[in-house]
Amino acid sequence: MEPLLRLTGVNKSFGALTVSDNVTFDLPKGQALGIIGPNGAGKSTLFNLIGGALAPSSGMVMFKGQDVTAQPASARCRAGIARSFQIPHPFVGMTVFENLLVASSFGGAGHHDAREACHDILERTGLLPKANRPAGSLTLLERKRLELSRALATGPELLLLDEIAGGLTEAECHALVETIQAIHASGVSIIWIEHIVHALLAVVDRLIVIDFGKIVAEGAPRAVMADPMVQEIYMGISVDDQAA
Template sequence: MNAANDARPATTPAADRPILQLTDIWQRFGGLVANAEVTFDVPRGQILGLIGPNGAGKSTLFGIIAGARAPVQGQVVFEGRDVTRLDAPARCALGIARTYQVPRSFDSMSVLDNVMVGSFSRHTRAAAAREAALEVLDFTGLIGRAGASAGDLTPPEKRRLEVARALATEPRLLLLDEVMTGLTPSEARKGVELIRRIRDRGITVIMVEHVMEIVMPLVDRAIVLNLGRVLSQGAPQEVVRDPAVVAAYLGDRHRAA
C-alpha cells in the first residue's frame, strides 16, 4: 500500500474504534443517485443488518464497502485507515471479505479447491492453504462435501460455500449478501447459528437480507436505506417501530400487527 492512503488520525484506542466508518457517501450512475449522504459507523464485534426495499441502494453500498467501486464523494475508513480508493483485492488483504447474492463458485472444481482459492490469500504454501480450507469447511458444516464438485451442491450448500470461501480469507469484516434467501426454516436456523458463531470468532458482520423474521432477532443493530439514503438506524426493535420505516418498507400489514 502507498502513502497516499493515510490513516485518519486515531483519537481513541484501536479496540474502541468502530471497525468501519462511512462518511457522506455518494454514488451516482449518470443522472441516477444510488447513494446519498450515507454516514454511519459499525462497532467491531457486532452483526449489523442493512435492510430496505428493492432499489434502496443496498447492493451499491455493499460494493463501495468491499471496494468494487469507489464512491463519487465521501470516505470509507476501515480499522482507522482511509481505504476509499483501494480496490477489492487490497481491501481483502486488509481483512474485508464478501459473499454474493448469486453464488460465484467454480463449479468444475471441488468444494475444497473452491475454499482454497480464498485461503491462498493468506497462505503461500499449498499444504497450509489446504489445512486452513479444511478447517473452514469443518466450521461451516461442509466438510462432508469437500471432495464433491461445487456444481453438484444444492442451492443452500452453494450459499454456504460462498460463506466458507470468504471466511478462508480470514476477514475481520464479513459482508453477507442475502445468504438466507430461498432457505427452508430448518436451513435458515442453521444459517443463523453459523452467523452467530462467526461473530463469536470476533468477526464483525454486515448482512443484507429481506427476510425480516430472520434479520431482526439476529442483528445487534439495523440500518434502513430508502432511495439511497439512511432512513433509520438503531436497535432492531426501535427501527421496526419507526413510522418512516413502516411507511416506506414494512407496510400497513406490519403497522396493524
C-alpha cells in the same frame, strides 16, 4: 476506540441518478449490523462501495483507521474485508475444498497451514462431508454455505453478507442462521443485507434502514422495526392503516 469501519458522507451517482446519498455510519469491531430497505433502495450499491467494487463519487471509507476509499476490492480483501454474493458462483468444476484453497490465496489471512485452515472452516460451516465433491453438485443451501466458507477462507475481520438466506426453506434458513451466529460469536464483525427479517433479527446488534440511497432509520433492531415510518417504507403498512 477507533471503529473497524467508518463511512463519512459517501455518495454514489450514475449520471443524474443518486444511489447512495450522504451515507455516514460507524461499525465498531465485533458488531453485527443489519441493513434493510425496499428493492432498489441502494443496499447492494452500498456493499459495492464498502467492498471496493465501486468507487464513491464523494466521501470517505475508512477501515481499521486507514483510508481505503481509492483501494480496489482485491486490496480491501487482503486488508480483511470479505463478501458473499446473493447468487453463489463457485468454481463448479473444482471441489469444495479446492474452492476454499483458491479463496485463501487471495485474502490477507496468512494461514501457516492453508489446508488445515480450510478444513476447519468447512467443519464450522457444515460442509466438511462435501469437501471432495464438485461444487457444481451442491444444493442451494450447500452453495450458500460454500459462498460463506470461501469468504471466511480469506481471513476477514469484516464479513459482508448479501441476502445469503434468500431462496432457502424455513428449516434451511434456521440452520444457516445458527452458522452465522457462531461466526459472529467467534469475533468476526458482520454487515448483513437481508429481506428475511426474522433471520436478520436473530443475529444483528444494530439495524439500518435505507430508502432511495439514504439512511432513514438506525438503532436497536426491534425498535427500528416498530417505527411506523419503517413499516410504511419496508412493509407497506401506512400510519393510517395502523390507526384504523
